[in-house]
Amino acid sequence: DAGVIQSPRHEVTEMGQEVTLRCKPISGHDYLFWYRQTMMRGLELLIYFNNNVPIDDSGMPEDRFSAKMPNASFSTLKIQPSEPRDSAVYFCASRAFTGELFFGEGSRLTVL
């Protein structure tokens, strides 16, 4: 299996622009998670899905953030409009039946 696949790996954008991060989970995993990692706050859970349905989005910082999972093999995290404080590494992870989370390599976002 190819593992969790995220794109883009790096994104540099200007404040106010829309950012879309993409994730392909491991086939057969029914949970998908989005995390954000910064030096100050560590790994923060933003939102997670079960069978494509959002279960808990209480970690989404603001209305500027939205996430979708239109099918079992694809999810997006969108920031519109982006701000410099959104600069972070965004991780997608999917969950096996055993409970272990498998992470992607992350998308490093820099908002200027």
Place this chain on the structure above:
Amino acid sequence: GESVGLHLPTLSVQEGDNSIINCAYSNSASDYFIWYKQESGKGPQFIIDIRSNMDKRQGQRVTVLLNKTVKHLSLQIAATQPGDSAVYFCAENIATALIFGKGTTLSVSS
């Protein structure tokens, strides 16, 4: 807020020493715990897990200890190698979501 934390942000050891990384959690309802390792520029990688009905679990060169009385978790790495240098996170399972602590940076010198 976070319910999982680590006692020390950094740990420096010599190659061949045993390393112990500690973690305190606050949610007594947590039933599952995982240790992850994160190398620079990569996503966190599973090391070992333990369920709340156990107090010890061993893997290859790693052991996780769980003390539910004081809500403490530790990761022991035997014969630490330079390749073990990374950031280590403990995570607890709360209502099907994994909540992570801030991490301990392990530095191994030859």
